[in-house]
Each structure stands twice: as C-alpha cells, then as structure tokens.
Amino acid sequence: MPNQTLLVLSGPNLNLLGERQPEVYGHETLADHVAVVEAAAVEHGLAVEHLQSNHEGELVDAIHAARGRCAAIVVNPGAFTHYAWAIHDALAAFDGPVVEVHLSNPAAREPWRHTSVVAPVASGTIAGFGADGYRLAVQAVAALLGR
Numbered sequence: 001m002p003n004q005t006l007l008v009l010s011g012p013n014l015n016l017l018g019e020r021q022p023e024v025y026g027h028e029t030l031a032d033h034v035a036v037v038e039a040a041a042v043e044h045g046l047a048v049e050h051l052q053s054n055h056e057g058e059l060v061d062a063i064h065a066a067r068g069r070c071a072a073i074v075v076n077p078g079a080f081t082h083y084a085w086a087i088h089d090a091l092a093a094f095d096g097p098v099v100e101v102h103l104s105n106p107a108a109r110e111p112w113r114h115t116s117v118v119a120p121v122a123s124g125t126i127a128g129f130g131a132d133g134y135r136l137a138v139q140a141v142a143a144l145l146g147r
C-alpha cells in the first residue's frame, strides 16, 4: 500500500503567528494553517503530520524520518529558508514532492530574504498568498502525486 502521509514542517518563530506582525503574516495562527492543510489533504486521501520547531536539527531529523514513510513534504522553513544548508541537504535526500510555502513574498522584502537555499531542492515554491498558500500547496502536492 502506498504511503499516504503528508508531512508539514514549520520553522522558527512560526509558532508566534497571529500574535505579531499581522500586516506581514496575517491574523491566522499556525493551528489555523494546519487545519486548512488537513481539510484540503483529506479530500485527496492524505493524512497530515505537522511539526513546528525552532531548531534546525529537529527539522532535519523529521525530514530523515519521513524518508520512505511520507508521500510528500510541505515546508515553511521560516528564516532557515535563507541559510540552512542542512535542511537543503536533508530535503535533497527525500524522494517525494517538496513544496516550499511562504506566507509573505520574501522576494519583495529585504535583500537577505531574496535567497532561498530550500528552493533548489523543492518541487516548487508558493509565496506571497498568505493563508491561501497552504491550500495551494496541498493542491500542488496532490497534482504531483497524481491524486
């Protein structure tokens, strides 16, 4: 039986969503985004596992543990996006679709946000659509998995 789990990873500070900078990241909490993912995923027969961590190694461990067990990964690496090569390397060793999500559009913000070290190992990136980004990411995963 093929694996049917979508792993959703959230990087540092995303646990604070809804508390500060709503003009940049919206009013939704991380739990709200995960609920959107779960509702969209169930329509494609996918179960969801979610991990938020402020620690790069914990995210790397979760990506390793997903190998051969999860069908796809949706990841918002937070600020790790811009420099965490260990996450890049771990995702490169994952053999399913990887969709990178950002609530804001980093390309339209400070220059240090313009580089993503995750993008080269992602199937694609969805950025700048706020809360809709997570729903769009699940649609992309479903299409990539042929569901």
Ligand code: CA2
Residues within 6 Å of the ligand: 012, 013, 014, 016, 017, 018, 019, 020, 021, 025, 076, 077, 078, 079, 080, 081, 101, 102, 103, 104, 105, 106, 113
């Ligand atoms: O737009 C995104 O989703 C980001 O991944 C969010 C990261 C940022 O470093 C990336 O450049 C783009 C930051 C998430 C921090 O979220 C906070 C939420 C509330 C209060 C403080 C931070």
